[in-house]
Amino acid sequence: xxxxxxxWAWDMAHYVFLGGMWYAIGIISAGLSYCIGKALLDTVAxxxxxHGGDHH
Amino acid sequence: MDSALLPxxxxxxxxxxxxxxxxxxxxxxxxxxxxxxLCWFKGLNQTGMNDSYGFALWIWxxxxxxxLGGGAFFTGLLKYIIGKDELKNIINFAVVIGFICYSSxxxxxxxxxxxxxxxxxxxxxxxxxxxLAEVAFCLSIYFSVLAIEFVPLLxxxxxxxxxPFFHNLAHNMHEVMAVFAATGAFLSCFHQGSxxxxxxxxxxxxxxxxxxxxxxxxxxxxxxxxxxxxxxxFTILLTKITEGITRKKLVKDNVVDLLAKISxxxxxxxxxxxxxxxxxxxxxxxxxRGLTFMxxxxxGNGLYTLWIIVAELVxxxxxxxxxxxxxxxxxxxxxxxxxxxxxxxxxxINRWVMVLQVMAHPVLPFEEWFAYMPSWQEVATTILPVAYxxxxxxxxxxxxxxxxxxxxxxPVNG
Amino acid sequence: MNKTHxxxxxxxxxxxxxxxxxxxxxxxMVACMAENNVPFKKDETNKLDxxxxxxxxxxxxxxxxxxxxxCYLPRPCMHCEGAHGHPPCVSVCPATAxxxxxxxxxxxxxxxxxFGCRYCMGACPYHARYFNxxxxxxxxxxxxxxxxxxxxxMRGVVEKCSFCFHRYQLAMDKAYHEGxxxxxxxxxxxxxxxxxxxxxxxxxxxxxxxxxxHKIARPDNEHGGKPSATNVFxxxxxxxxxxxxxxxxxxxxxxxxxxxxxxxEKTGEIALGKQKGHH
Ligand code: SF4
Ligand code: SF4
Numbered sequence: 001x002x003x004x005x006x007x008w009a010w011d012m013a014h015y016v017f018l019g020g021m022w023y024a025i026g027i028i029s030a031g032l033s034y035c036i037g038k039a040l041l042d043t044v045a046x047x048x049x050x051h052g053g054d055h056h
Numbered sequence: 057m058d059s060a061l062l063p064x065x066x067x068x069x070x071x072x073x074x075x076x077x078x079x080x081x082x083x084x085x086x087x088x089x090x091x092x093x094l095c096w097f098k099g100l101n102q103t104g105m106n107d108s109y110g111f112a113l114w115i116w117x118x119x120x121x122x123x124l125g126g127g128a129f130f131t132g133l134l135k136y137i138i139g140k141d142e143l144k145n146i147i148n149f150a151v152v153i154g155f156i157c158y159s160s161x162x163x164x165x166x167x168x169x170x171x172x173x174x175x176x177x178x179x180x181x182x183x184x185x186x187x188l189a190e191v192a193f194c195l196s197i198y199f200s201v202l203a204i205e206f207v208p209l210l211x212x213x214x215x216x217x218x219x220p221f222f223h224n225l226a227h228n229m230h231e232v233m234a235v236f237a238a239t240g241a242f243l244s245c246f247h248q249g250s251x252x253x254x255x256x257x258x259x260x261x262x263x264x265x266x267x268x269x270x271x272x273x274x275x276x277x278x279x280x281x282x283x284x285x286x287x288x289x290f291t292i293l294l295t296k297i298t299e300g301i302t303r304k305k306l307v308k309d310n311v312v313d314l315l316a317k318i319s320x321x322x323x324x325x326x327x328x329x330x331x332x333x334x335x336x337x338x339x340x341x342x343x344x345r346g347l348t349f350m351x352x353x354x355x356g357n358g359l360y361t362l363w364i365i366v367a368e369l370v371x372x373x374x375x376x377x378x379x380x381x382x383x384x385x386x387x388x389x390x391x392x393x394x395x396x397x398x399x400x401x402x403x404x405i406n407r408w409v410m411v412l413q414v415m416a417h418p419v420l421p422f423e424e425w426f427a428y429m430p431s432w433q434e435v436a437t438t439i440l441p442v443a444y445x446x447x448x449x450x451x452x453x454x455x456x457x458x459x460x461x462x463x464x465x466x467p468v469n470g
Numbered sequence: 471m472n473k474t475h476x477x478x479x480x481x482x483x484x485x486x487x488x489x490x491x492x493x494x495x496x497x498x499m500v501a502c503m504a505e506n507n508v509p510f511k512k513d514e515t516n517k518l519d520x521x522x523x524x525x526x527x528x529x530x531x532x533x534x535x536x537x538x539x540x541c542y543l544p545r546p547c548m549h550c551e552g553a554h555g556h557p558p559c560v561s562v563c564p565a566t567a568x569x570x571x572x573x574x575x576x577x578x579x580x581x582x583x584x585f586g587c588r589y590c591m592g593a594c595p596y597h598a599r600y601f602n603x604x605x606x607x608x609x610x611x612x613x614x615x616x617x618x619x620x621x622x623x624m625r626g627v628v629e630k631c632s633f634c635f636h637r638y639q640l641a642m643d644k645a646y647h648e649g650x651x652x653x654x655x656x657x658x659x660x661x662x663x664x665x666x667x668x669x670x671x672x673x674x675x676x677x678x679x680x681x682x683x684h685k686i687a688r689p690d691n692e693h694g695g696k697p698s699a700t701n702v703f704x705x706x707x708x709x710x711x712x713x714x715x716x717x718x719x720x721x722x723x724x725x726x727x728x729x730x731x732x733x734x735e736k737t738g739e740i741a742l743g744k745q746k747g748h749h
Contacts, residue, residue, distance in 0.1 A: 001179050007566040017184035017193075020246075024197050024239055031235050032204060039225035048220035048227070099625045100586075101603040106518035108597060110588030170586020170601065170626025177565040177585050185556075188589050189564035260558035260595035260709055262730075345708050346730030346740065419595040419706065422529045422543075422727050426518075 061215055063457045067468050074454060081446045088440025091433040095167050104431040109415045113430040114168040117438045119251055119407035121157040121164075122195075123279070124400060126287025128154025128202060129237075129244035133284075134318065136237035145311045148458045149298075150291045151205045156448050158199045160441030165192075167437050187253035194247030201240040205233065213455050245280050252279025255410045262345045263352050264414040266337060274333050275410070281329065285322030286403035288315045289376070289396040296393055298453065304466050306459040316392060320380025323399060327373045334369070352417055355425045360413050364405065372402015482551075482575035482695075483633055484676040484714030485663070486686045486702070487544055489724055491670035494542030499524045501665030502546075505634060507622045509606030521600040523547070523631035524662050531723045541724045544671070546662065547598040547631035548705065548713030549577045551695065558711055559590035559599065568628075575676075575714055576633050584627040591628060595706055596713075599630045633673075634660040655681050676714060687716040703728045708740050 001018065008014065042048060057071040068074070095102050105112045131150040135143040166172050178192045211217060211226035229236075249272065255264035256273025266274040292312055299306050338349040353362050379385045379395035386392050416426050430438075452458055502508065502524040514520045527543040550557035555570040557577055567583035568590055570576075591599040605625040608616070616622060619636040623629050641657040655674050663673040674681035676689050687702050689695040694712045697703060702718045703725050719725055726737040 001182050005181055007181055007183065013184045017182075017190070021193050021197070024243055027235065027239050028197070028200060028204070031232050031239075035225060035228040035232060038228045039221055042224040042228070043221045046220075048223035099604065100601070101519075106516070106603075107591060107600050108518055110591035110599075110601060168587070170588070170628075171584070171624075174565075174583075174585035177567070177583060178587075181565045181567070181583060183561070183563055183566040185561045186564040186589070188562065188587060192564060254562075254589070257562065258558065258593050259552075260593055260706070260711055262709070343732060346732055346735065348732065415592060419709075419730075420527075420597075421730055422527060 058455075061213065061455050063214060063455070065463045065468060066466065068454055074450070078447055078450065081443050081450075085440060085443035085447065088436045088443060091436035092167055092440060094433055095437065096172065100170055102431060102433040104429050104434060106428070108426040109412075109428040111411050111415055112428055113434045113438055114164050116408050116411045117441075118161045118164050118168075119411060120404045121160050121441065122248065122251060123283045123286060123403050123407055124290035125154045125157025125161075126244065126248060126283030127289075127291035128157075128205075128287070129198075129241050130284040130287050131291060131315070132205070132237040133241040136234040137241065140314065140318075142311050142314055145459070145461050146291065146295065146307050146315060148209050148456075148460070149295060149307075150288075151202065151209065152449060152452045152458060153291055153294055153445075155199075155202045155206045156441075156445040158195065158202055160445065161195065162199060163441060163444075164437065187250045187257055190250035191247050191254065194243045194250065198240055198243040198247060201236055201243065204229070204236050205240070208233075209452070209456050209458065212457050244283070248283040249276040249280040252276045252410070255414055258414065261414050261417075261419060262342055262347050263417045264410065265341065265345075266333065267341060278326070278330055278333060281322070281326045282403055282406065285319060285326045286399050288319040289323075289380075289399040289403075292316060292319070292392075293396040293400055294449075296396070298449070302453070304462065306462050306465065308461055308465065311461075312392075313386065316380050316386050316396070317383075319399070320377055320382075320386065320395075323373065324377040324381055327369070327377055330369065330373065334365075352413070355416060357425060357427050360409075360416055360425070364409060364413070368402055368405040368409065372398050372405055376402065480573055480575070480677065482676040482714060483638075483658070483674070484549070484575070484683055484687075484689075484716065485546065485660070486672045486683050486716040486718060488670045488672075489541050489543060489717055489719040490721070491668045492542045492544060492666075493668050494526060494528065494540075495667065496526055497665045497667055498544050498662035498671065499526060501661045502631070505617060505620070505661035506632070507606075507616045507620050508629075509602065509604070509608075509623070511604065511607075519601075519603050521602070521629065523598075523600070523629070525597070529724060529727050539721070539723070541719065541721065541727075543717070544662070545596060545598065545705075546633070546660075546715060547577060548596055548711065548715045549575060549631075549633060551575060551712040551714065553694075553710065553712070558593040558595065558709075562589045562593045564589065574635075574638065576635055576638075577630075578635065579628065579630055579632065581621060581623045581627050581629060586626040586628065588628060595709060595711065599628050601628050602626060637661070683716070686718065689716075701725065703738060705729070 002008065062068050128150045131143055131147050134140040135147050166175065169175060178189060182189045208226040208229040211222045216222045252275035253272055256266040256275030258264045292315060295307055295312065342349060342352070353360060353365065355361055376395040376399040379391050386395065412428065416428070418425055499522055503510065506523060508521050508523060511520060523546060525545045527545060529541040529543055531539045533539070552558065555572055557570055560568050560570050560577060564587065565583055565585055567580045569578050571578060586601065588601055591601060602623050602625050606622055619640065637660065638658050641653050645651065645653055645657070660673050663671040672682045672686060674683040676683050676687065676695070678684055686699060688698045690698045694710070695714070696707065697716055701720055702716050704713045704716055705728050707729050717728060722737055729740065731737065
């Protein structure tokens with residue numbers, strides 16, 4: 001998983017496999033951070049205090 | 057008692073009634089937990105597995121729940137990426153089912169390995185050529201996606217929604233859900249596929265081995281396809297069961313019909329591919345290894361004979377495909393129910409043979425078919441996720457707005 | 471997956487087992503158990519969950535008396551080479567707990583790395599891999615007799631024949647001290663080879679034309695090591711596992727039981743199992 005494990009090799013298989021993995025993890029964490037960050041800002045801005053409680 | 061937590065404008069059974077139901081299922085759950093602890097503390101000698109049957113009931117259960125849970129990613133793909141907007145009325149439930157299925161799969165895997173505490177080696181010391189490594193990576197990352205898809209629904213609980221931060225978070229997550237859904241679909245394609253690859257790469261096992269396309273055997277593509285095809289059937293089946301238990305209509309017919317139709321065509325196209333695959337395997341791949349088709353279906357114990365392939369391909373494949381692709385037939389309630397039940401059985405048989413028949417078939421010419429009987433501990437730990445699923449689904453239904461159309465379909469007086 | 475090949479010429483240790491000589495006495499199995507600290511149970515009746523790195527199969531020609539014939543077939547791990555050092559079991563292991571050593575051709579098993587998923591067992595068509603369903607329990611006092619050169623295994627991991635790799639390491643250490651880089655044929659021999667009273671097992675470097683194994687089996691390295699000597703065969707040749715254990719028998723029915731044949735196919739005359747696709 002990391003270059004310091006002994007079975008690591010700098011080859012195509014590792015680039016593709018772990019590249020895909022870090023890419024997916026990257027997108028998910030970026031998306032999540034965005035949501036949480038924006039929710040914090042929104043809350044500070046006073047949004048969401050009075051709502052119908054229904055959004056789809 | 058818990059009325060403050062219930063969604064607005066819907067009717068739920070009384071709290072004591074609900075608790076009794078949960079307690080009954082909880083007893084089953086405890087039985088499973090006991091068996092799980094036995095396996096963890098005493099080791100896998102608690103199972104019916106042996107050196108010829110290293111993969112058995114649990115791996116099947118894993119493959120089966122993941123195939124059935126495929127409804128979550130495929131419905132998500134249809135709703136968020138392809139834009140079938142009606143499906144928003146069933147997507148929540150599909151996500152809940154997916155979440156249950158995948159958490160169950162991870163739990164079963166954690167019981168199944170001989171040294172659970174070393175499970176992290178699969179990540180740390182990953183062998184990128186292994187299909188199982190691909191499964192483990194995509195499965196765990198996709199599980200986090202499912203959790204993310206579940207969170208907004210959770211936050212829509214009446215009490216939680218009153219907290220401004222949670223309300224905003226749910227709102228924002230809804231807005232970018234397409235990104236998560238797309239990532240989920242990407243990951244799902246790979247782990248569903250690599251679960252198929254697990255069997256297909258075994259070139260020492262002629263029953264499982266399939267020719268390759270790029271680095272993946274055919275089973276890779278067949279598994280992804282079948283999960284997308286059959287998963288929605290499971291979503292429909294559970295919706296119908298929930299409607300039966302709650303004695304309410306929860307999803308409008310046009311939504312179910314759309315999902316059933318797509319599923320039907322997916323199953324039909326999958327069956328074409330699967331039949332070609334089976335034919336090629338039986339006439340080219342297997343004979344090149346000195347084996348005839350009938351040798352794979354001549355189990356002296358009677359389990360792996362022709363009936364199983366007929367059950368998988370005809371009863372669990374062609375038949376549901378015919379019903380679901382036909383407008384009049386699928387409009388008929390009993391026919392629809394029959395079709396989704398058969399489809400779920402069909403995909404489960406497929407996963408079964410791709411794990412257990414592979415092990416049962418003797419490859420060395422001087423060996424006999426291997427037999428396997430699961431121990432009660434294995435059965436209990438396989439039922440454990442079912443009990444857990446029932447409890448989680450009941451909680452979700454009771455406290456969360458899982459079915460957006462429920463209020464409209466079941467107006468509460470006053 | 472260390473791909474660095476040795477600077478010396480790569481070895482390919484293997485075996486030839488003469489099935490006409492094997493009497494089925496089981497000395498190889500016993501020697502193997504003792505050499506490698508293989509655990510056993512009080513009750514070993516269930517052969518499907520007991521560990522035998524070297525396993526004896528009993529083959530029969532299936533005919534009625536007086537034509538009945540019996541043949542015993544000792545089966546260690548075949549140390550398959552697969553297509554290019556990809557045995558069935560190695561590429562499937564998700565945690566790199568088993569590896570193909572290009573320097574010796576030996577398939578290793580790292581007990582402390584294996585987490586017991588048993589995928590490799592499903593992948594091996596020879597049933598050469600065994601799972602530790604129990605923690606090993608040694609009879610009173612027996613711990614003292616365990617070999618210090620082989621680590622005992624714990625519950626929940628897979629183990630298999632290592633071609634007595636520790637003997638290779640010891641022999642290499644000795645050679646190194648003596649300023650040599652190469653081993654003599656007799657310096658590295660597996661325990662079962664030495665224990666066999668009938669002399670049915672021959673062990674050595676298949677790449678070395680001076681070694682007995684090479685002379686007997688005459689492996690055709692251009693064609694995946696297929697034996698070119700008559701009466702020599704490998705188990706399940708056509709699957710493309712490319713095993714390094716060769717068998718020989720003058721009896722046709724024995725050789726025919728070594729592989730799967732369609733009814734019209736002649737024994738030994740098969741196109742090599744295709745090695746498509748797996749990476
Ligand atoms: S005999 Fe089995 S365990 Fe040994 S190398 Fe071949 S596949 Fe692997
Ligand atoms: S059981 Fe051990 S050696 Fe075998 S595939 Fe799993 S982790 Fe690898």
